[in-house]
Amino acid sequence: MAPDFWSDSKAAQVVMKELKSHKNWVKEYDGISGEVDDLEVLFEFWKEGEATEEEVNKKFADTLKLIEDAEFRSTLNAEEDELSAILQINAGAGGDEACDWASILFRMYSMWAKRHGYKTTLINQTDGDVAGIRSVEMAIEGDYVYGYLKGENGVHRLVRVSPFNAQGKRMTSFASVFIHPQIDDSIEVEINPADLKWDVFRASGAGGQHVNRTESAVRVTHLPTKIAVECQAERSQHMNRETALKGLKSRLYAIEIEKKRAEKQKIEDGKMKNEWGSQIRSYVLDDRWVKDLRTGYKVHNPDPVLNGEIDEFLKSYLMSGAVEKANKSS
Numbered sequence: 156m157a158p159d160f161w162s163d164s165k166a167a168q169v170v171m172k173e174l175k176s177h178k179n180w181v182k183e184y185d186g187i188s189g190e191v192d193d194l195e196v197l198f199e200f201w202k203e204g205e206a207t208e209e210e211v212n213k214k215f216a217d218t219l220k221l222i223e224d225a226e227f228r229s230t231l232n233a234e235e236d237e238l239s240a241i242l243q244i245n246a247g248a249g250g251d252e253a254c255d256w257a258s259i260l261f262r263m264y265s266m267w268a269k270r271h272g273y274k275t276t277l278i279n280q281t282d283g284d285v286a287g288i289r290s291v292e293m294a295i296e297g298d299y300v301y302g303y304l305k306g307e308n309g310v311h312r313l314v315r316v317s318p319f320n321a322q323g324k325r326m327t328s329f330a331s332v333f334i335h336p337q338i339d340d341s342i343e344v345e346i347n348p349a350d351l352k353w354d355v356f357r358a359s360g361a362g363g364q365h366v367n368r369t370e371s372a373v374r375v376t377h378l379p380t381k382i383a384v385e386c387q388a389e390r391s392q393h394m395n396r397e398t399a400l401k402g403l404k405s406r407l408y409a410i411e412i413e414k415k416r417a418e419k420q421k422i423e424d425g426k427m428k429n430e431w432g433s434q435i436r437s438y439v440l441d442d443r444w445v446k447d448l449r450t451g452y453k454v455h456n457p458d459p460v461l462n463g464e465i466d467e468f469l470k471s472y473l474m475s476g477a478v479e480k481a482n483k484s485s
Contacts, residue, residue, distance in 0.1 A: 172237075176237065176298075183225055184225075186221070187218070187221050187222060187225060190217070190218045190221055191218060193214065193218075194211075194214050194215060194218050197210060197211055197214050198211055226474075227470050227473065227474060228299070230473045230474065231299050231302030231303070231473070233302070235301055235302075235336040235408075235412055236299060236301060236302030236305070237298060237299055237301075237302065238300070238301045238302075238336040238337055238338065239273075239294065239295060239296040239297060239300045239301065239336075239337040240294075240295050240300040240301040240304050240305075240334050240335065240336060240337055241278070241292065241293070241294050241295075241334070241335040241336075241337050241402055241405050241406075242264055242292070242293045242294075242295055242304070242332070242333075242334060243290070243291070243292045243332070243333040243334075243335070244257050244260050244261055244264075244288070244290065244291050244292075244330055244331070244332055244333075245257065245289070245290045245330065245331045245333075246283065246287065246288065246289050246290065246328075246330050247310065247328065247329035247330055247331060248328065248329055249326065249327070249328030249329060250319075251283060251284070251285045251286050251287065251319045252313075252317050252319050252320075252326050252328040253287075253328040253329060253330060254282075254283030254284075254285075254286060254287030254288055254289055255283070255286050255287035255318075255319065255328075256287070256311075256313045256328045256329070256330050257283075257287055257288045257289070257290070257291065257330040258283075258286075258287040258288040258291075259313075259461060260311060260330055260332065261288060261291050261293070262461075263460070263461050263462070263463055263465065264293075264295070264304075264307075264463070265293070265463070266462055266463025267463035267464075267465055267466075268295045268297075268300075268463075269463070270463050270464075271297065272297070273295050273296060273297035273300055274295070274296040274297065275293055275294065275295055275296075276293065276294040276296070276388070277291070277292075277293050277388050278292040278293060278294055278386050278388055278398060278402060279291070279292040279385045279386055279387055279388065280292070285319075286319070292385075292402070294337055294402075296337070300337075301334065301335075301336040301337070302473075303469050303473075304334045304469070305334055305336075306435075306469060306472035306473060307332050307334050307435075307469075308332060308333055308334050308435075309331070309332060309434065309435035309436075310329050310330070310331050310332075310434040310435065311329070311330050311331075311332055311434075311435065311436050311438065312327065312328075312329055312434055312436070312437045312438065313327070313328050313329070313330075313438050313440070314326070314327050314437065314438070314439040314440065314441070314442075315438075315439070315440035315441055316440075316441050325441060329434075335402075335405045335406050335408075335409045336405060336408060336409055336412070337401070337405045338401070338404050338405050338408050344404040344407055344408050346377070346400075346403070346404065346407070350377055350378050350379055351375055351376070351377060351378070352375070352376040352378055353373060353374070353375055353376075353396070354373065354374040354375075354376070355371075355372065355373050355374075355392060356372050356373075356374070357371075357372060358371060358372040358387035371387065371389070371390055371391060371392045371395060372385065372386065372387030372392075372395060373385070373386055373387075373392060373395045373396050373399050374399070375396070375399045375400060375403055377403055377407065380407070380410070382403060382406050382407070384399045384400075384402040384403045384406065385399065386398040386399040386402065434448060435447065435448055435449055436448060436468070438457055438460070438461070439457075440457055443455055443456065443457060444457065445457045445460050445468075447468055447471060447472060449472060449475070450471045450472055450475045452467065452468060452471035452472075454467070
């Protein structure tokens with residue numbers, strides 16, 4: 156209600172975002188409280204013979220799911236969890252098979268984002284020599300994207316009868332996935348312009364002819380950390396520079412998050428520790444299963460998973476970490 160509240164639009168947006176988050180939690184609590192009350196009334200009806208046991212069981216299951224979903228979201232309580240994310244996938248050992256595997260993972264995360272109504276923007280892509288993707292970077296914008304996906308950091312292993320093997324042999328390939336929080340206006344990351352090296356070049360790959368005619372693609376390198384970010388998604392060099400710089404700030408912010416966790420001794424070992432280079436999940440297609448190696452969660456139908464239905468894997472990782480953390484503090 157302050158008369159000068161909107162005089163600083165950036166600060167006002169930060170407050171409005173925080174207010175929206177609080178309102179969402181209150182609304183969710185009120186909804187669950189109402190469902191619990193309805194369940195209690197239905198249970199009383201059952202005791203009086205005015206409701207069936209099946210009706211009570213169904214209402215109980217529906218109410219329990221709402222509570223479990225809220226509990227799951229409550230694990231996303233770090234400052235950065237509410238942010239959007241930048242997804243990066245790199246093909247590992249395995250040649251064409253690994254590049255194809257990277258493209259399958261890219262499709263999986265793209266479909267997951269679409270299912271949740273998140274906006275996706277391709278930042279950079281390098282195609283494989285024959286098939287698939289050697290590396291790809293994409294922004295996924297929406298509430299809590301980073302919180303949901305932060306456990307996806309690591310190496311994803313594929314085992315299948317390879318279509319690229321003339322003998323039809325079973326092959327194993329790897330791809331690494333990195334998730335960085337995408338900073339917004341509520342976060343300030345200061346970079347000394349003298350620490351930046353800019354390169355411009357002609358875009359390559361499946362971007363359309365308009366991106367190949369001029370030197371619109373850019374690469375920015377942060378000299379102190381040697382972190383380099385490329386962007387060639389837009390036809391405008393100016394827009395590519397903005398996107399690349401935002402990506403660089405997001406990566407530097409991710410580094411600062413890890414430093415703060417280390418200083419406060421809050422980095423979780425085992426399941427909750429960010430093992431950026433460790434194998435976290437196996438997808439064995441000929442035997443028809445997918446397993447998270449950290450939590451033991453396993454499904455025997457890989458098709459829905461590869462079509463973006465990965466919520467149960469995300470939930471099992473985050474909930475196992477929350478339980479472990481609670482046990483350590485008790």
